[in-house]
Amino acid sequence: MRLKIDIFSDIDFNYYQHINHFLYYGLKDKYEVRFLYRFYMHHPFEKKYINKLLKLFHVKKKKGEEDFDQSIADSIFRIINIPHINSFFDRINSYIVRKQIGSVGDICITFVPSPSLHYVLEKYKKKIYYCVHDSKQQGYGNTIINFEKKIASSYDYIFCDNEIVLSRLLDGDRKHHNLLDDNQRKGSYFFVDAPIPDPFFNIEPGIEYDFVYFGSIHENIDFNVFYQLAQNYKILIVSNECCKLQTHDNLYFESATSDINKLARHISTARCILLPYANTEFNNTVTPAKINQSFATGLPIVCSNDFFVVKYNLISLHDIMDSGFLNIEWHRKDVSSLKCSDIINKIESIIVSD
Numbered sequence: 001m002r003l004k005i006d007i008f009s010d011i012d013f014n015y016y017q018h019i020n021h022f023l024y025y026g027l028k029d030k031y032e033v034r035f036l037y038r039f040y041m042h043h044p045f046e047k048k049y050i051n052k053l054l055k056l057f058h059v060k061k062k063k064g065e066e067d068f069d070q071s072i073a074d075s076i077f078r079i080i081n082i083p084h085i086n087s088f089f090d091r092i093n094s095y096i097v098r099k100q101i102g103s104v105g106d107i108c109i110t111f112v113p114s115p116s117l118h119y120v121l122e123k124y125k126k127k128i129y130y131c132v133h134d135s136k137q138q139g140y141g142n143t144i145i146n147f148e149k150k151i152a153s154s155y156d157y158i159f160c161d162n163e164i165v166l167s168r169l170l171d172g173d174r175k176h177h178n179l180l181d182d183n184q185r186k187g188s189y190f191f192v193d194a195p196i197p198d199p200f201f202n203i204e205p206g207i208e209y210d211f212v213y214f215g216s217i218h219e220n221i222d223f224n225v226f227y228q229l230a231q232n233y234k235i236l237i238v239s240n241e242c243c244k245l246q247t248h249d250n251l252y253f254e255s256a257t258s259d260i261n262k263l264a265r266h267i268s269t270a271r272c273i274l275l276p277y278a279n280t281e282f283n284n285t286v287t288p289a290k291i292n293q294s295f296a297t298g299l300p301i302v303c304s305n306d307f308f309v310v311k312y313n314l315i316s317l318h319d320i321m322d323s324g325f326l327n328i329e330w331h332r333k334d335v336s337s338l339k340c341s342d343i344i345n346k347i348e349s350i351i352v353s354d
Helices: 019-027 047-055 087-101 115-121 142-154 163-169 198-202 223-229 260-267 289-297 306-312 317-323 340-351
Strands: 004-008 032-037 076-078 107-110 126-131 157-160 189-191 209-214 235-238 251-254 270-275 301-303
Touching: 004 019, 019 032, 019 126, 019 340, 087 115, 107 115, 115 142, 126 142, 126 163, 142 163, 157 163, 157 340, 163 189, 198 260, 198 289, 209 223, 209 260, 223 235, 223 317, 235 260, 270 289, 289 301, 289 306, 301 306, 301 317
Parallel strands: 004 032, 004 107, 032 076, 107 126, 126 157, 157 189, 209 235, 209 270, 235 251, 270 301
Antiparallel strands: none
16 A cells, blocks of 8 residues: 655645645655645635635635646645634644545645644654744744744654754754765754756746746845846746736736746746845745756846845846946856755655655
């Protein structure tokens, strides 16, 4: 009988592809894997959501609501759930979630450090927490921060994409290893740099646009970067939040896509990749997957965040504004060791052992 693995995701399935999705695709052919989403950390108490919640029934795939490949549709589940409020609601949420997912699998991989799932996840034989956020900077509150530390000390394995966050999570008194170090792949705590899907390694620079940005547009993105560069350069923005930006003749938009090959084609229409991150404290403890993905393309990367420019040796936006597009100096970085398939294989060898 094949191992049953459930992935509890904090993001939608039809969204930018992250490690949540890479694990699903990398494991589904060998094991019985379910992708369960989207579990909330904050309170989406809108009327529409409450009406759904009160029904307390299994919402699988509604016709026309999602666009899944039929070969995987039976393993993708949108789950109605309540974010953490208090222990009473945590137990209610456990009932709601269990009613929707039925029996639990052998292994859970959760991206959701919330007490609201505690009574569900404790039923699994093996528990893995994959940390991709800084709970402190996300404003999750002390209850969730303390719970996250609790599961870090009690779950079978902890993976994290940021060493600063991982050290804080382990209170600095437990040793962690780099997943890429084959000689030290022991223990329970691992730093895992953001993996890169294969299509990013096969991109040739284009000439249709000067810059391309792909990703969410949120409060830690510096909107002014777009407007400043648009005075002289053409910018393609691949996002579902383009409505947050003002229109400009040199700003062009494409909808976000979960199709990695399609995203790679969008990127290949530009000469440079733009990372318009604001200089905020929040950005100091995040590890944008886009940085590694951008390195894989071989295209020059221009960034507005001073911390990222120094840490990853990127091209500073200030240099572009001061000296012009054609005078930039670019230092490439070899990220071939971060190919998605290799990273997933290493994770698999750990979580399905013994």
